[in-house]
Amino acid sequence: MPIRILVWGENHHEKHHEVPQLIYPDTMHGTIAAGLRRVLGDDAVVETATLDDPEHGLTEERLAQTDVLFWWGHIRHDAVADEVVDRVHRHVLAGMGFVPLHSAHFSKIFIRLMGTTCSLRWRQAQDRELVWTIDPTHPIADGVPQPLVISAQEMYGEPFDVPAPDELVFVSNFSGGEVFRSGMTYRRGHGRIFYFSPGDQDYPVYHDAAIQRVLANAARWAHQDRPRTLPRLAMYQEGDYETPREWNGEPQE
Structure with missing residues (x-):
């Protein structure tokens, strides 16, 4: 079965800012999707x-x-409804793969999953980035140049306020x-x-074949061919602490 x-x-930027419109005439999400289709072919929908x-x-x-x-957001994180964040969170816990990109480090869902501020240092300048593979045996690093050069x-920059990762696959350095x-x-x-950081709206990063390879590898790694059972919580009626009934996280009547 293909990966869905x-x-x-x-x-937002594709509709309101000239530079992203010129770089991504098919939108950023459309360009990311096209790259995944190119690399994965019939293995994905x-x-x-x-x-x-x-x-x-x-x-x-x-x-x-x-x-x-896959999730790309930048300046409208607060516009994402909390009930949608709750929904995505439950599906991730149940087994859905999740790939937040670039400024999605400040998305509600990533902050929820990390349990930290997810703050970092940044500088908006045309800077060269070298993405170094730290774990060449990891499936996400398969076929990725060493280093991957983003002109x-x-x-x-560090410090990046996230928990220690399970696996550190890439580390970048900049001209500063x-x-x-x-x-x-x-x-x-x-x-x-x-989490993969390259991909600002003002630069053509998602047109890069090596970046597309990383994202396709990430999709394969995050995908799990297993049934998904959403987590359910036990909710006790008032005065009854012996007989739980199941609650799926949705509002109760």
């Missing part, structure tokens, strides 16, 4: 969703049909001497998470 991938995009879609394109039914969710990019843990894996519940 959903690429979620904020879709790739769809897209945006912030402006009903329920942000992340309905219960849509998530249930998604094996791996123009926004600088992200800064370093950054640019590719890290986590496991939350049954779900696999890969």
Whole structure:
């Protein structure tokens, strides 16, 4: 069965800012999706969703049909409804793969999954980034150049306020001497998470074939061919602490 991938995009810069419109005429999420289709071919079915879609394109039914969710957001994190964040969170815990990209480190869902501020140092300048493979045996690093050279990019630098990763796959350095843990894996519940930092809206990073290879590798790694059972919590009726009834996290009547 092909991997069912959903690429979620904020879709704000593509509508309101000239530079991203010129670089990504097919939108950022559309370009990411096209790269995944190019590398994965028949091994994946790739769809897209945006912030402006009903329920942000992340309905219960849509998530249930998604094996791996890619997420790109930047300046409208607060516009994502909390109930949608709750929904995505439950699906990640149940086994859906999750790949937050670049500024998604400040998304509500990534902060929820990490349990930290997820803050970092940054500098918006046309900077060269060298992405160094730290773990060449990791599946996400398969076929990735050493180093992967990004000629123009926004600088992200340490300290990065996230938990110690399960696996450190990539570390980047910049022309100003800064370093950054640019590719890290986590496991939350049954779900696999890969954070990858390259990909600012003002630079053509997602057109790069090596970047597309990293994202395709991440989709394969995050995908798990197993049934997904959403976590359920025990809820006790008032005055009754002996007989729990199941609660799926949705509001109760």
